[in-house]
Amino acid sequence: DGGITQSPKYLFRKEGQNVTLSCEQNLNHDAMYWYRQDPGQGLRLIYYSQIVNDFQKGDIAEGYSVSREKKESFPLTVTSAQKNPTAFYLCASNDRGTGNTIYFGEGSWLTVV
Amino acid sequence: AQSVTQLDSQVPVFEEAPVELRCNYSSSVSVYLFWYVQYPNQGLQLLLKYLSGSTLVKGINGFEAEFNKSQTSFHLRKPSVHISDTAEYFCAVSVNRDDKIIFGKGTRLHILP
Numbered sequence: 001d002g003g004i005t006q007s008p009k010y011l012f013r014k015e016g017q018n019v020t021l022s023c024e025q026n027l028n029h030d031a032m033y034w035y036r037q038d039p040g041q042g043l044r045l046i047y048y049s050q051i052v053n054d055f056q057k058g059d060i061a062e063g064y065s066v067s068r069e070k071k072e073s074f075p076l077t078v079t080s081a082q083k084n085p086t087a088f089y090l091c092a093s094n095d096r097g098t099g100n101t102i103y104f105g106e107g108s109w110l111t112v113v
Numbered sequence: 114a115q116s117v118t119q120l121d122s123q124v125p126v127f128e129e130a131p132v133e134l135r136c137n138y139s140s141s142v143s144v145y146l147f148w149y150v151q152y153p154n155q156g157l158q159l160l161l162k163y164l165s166g167s168t169l170v171k172g173i174n175g176f177e178a179e180f181n182k183s184q185t186s187f188h189l190r191k192p193s194v195h196i197s198d199t200a201e202y203f204c205a206v207s208v209n210r211d212d213k214i215i216f217g218k219g220t221r222l223h224i225l226p
Binding site: 004033040041042043045048058090092094100102104105106107109 | 119122145147149154155156157158159162203205207213214215216217218219
């Protein structure tokens with residue numbers, strides 16, 4: 001089945017540790033995104049990538065890093081520099097052929113303990 | 114830069130009653146407009162989208178939205194809600210030829226028995 005797969009669904013991290021969230025898509029979409037969701041704040045854009053080996057900062061990129069070595073994969077690393085990392089993280093990809101419609105993965109819950 | 118405002122953070126409505134969720138946007142250029150739905154602990158699912166053409170757009174689950182350029186609005190409506198419509202709804206906007214997609218803060222729809 002075509003879609004976007006995020007893993008893990010739930011992740012616990014100790015303070016001071018880096019953690020990487022995986023995002024894989026088999027939709028052949030060029031553009032991919034990472035959003036962070038906090039209660040009452042909607043979705044905020046962390047990073048996005050329009051093409052392999054290229055990515056841009058979103059509105060809240062500080063404390064995060066990404067890579068885009070393959071079209072199918074866009075992993076997000078939450079570094080120890082992110083002061084408040086506990087949140088729900090959503091990966092998405094974009095079907096530019098039908099007017100920039102975004103398709104989402106099921107999300108990953110990150111909790112810092 | 115474009116932005117999206119969802120005027121209500123929560124909307125309670127009785128089952129089988131009609132509902133309208135409001136969305137206003139700002140942009141100096143032509144836009145694409147979207148409504149997404151999010152059920153608890155899941156990713157977002159596309160309800161409907163406006164790209165061009167008819168200003169009345171029909172989506173899944175009996176929802177529809179009307180694009181009003183003069184009022185810069187894209188309100189979501191359903192004539193009769195069901196308990197299964199309980200979810201959070203997000204309005205989003207993207208600019209032609211721009212991959213950046215901006216989301217509103219969401220409206221939580223509560224269906225009362």
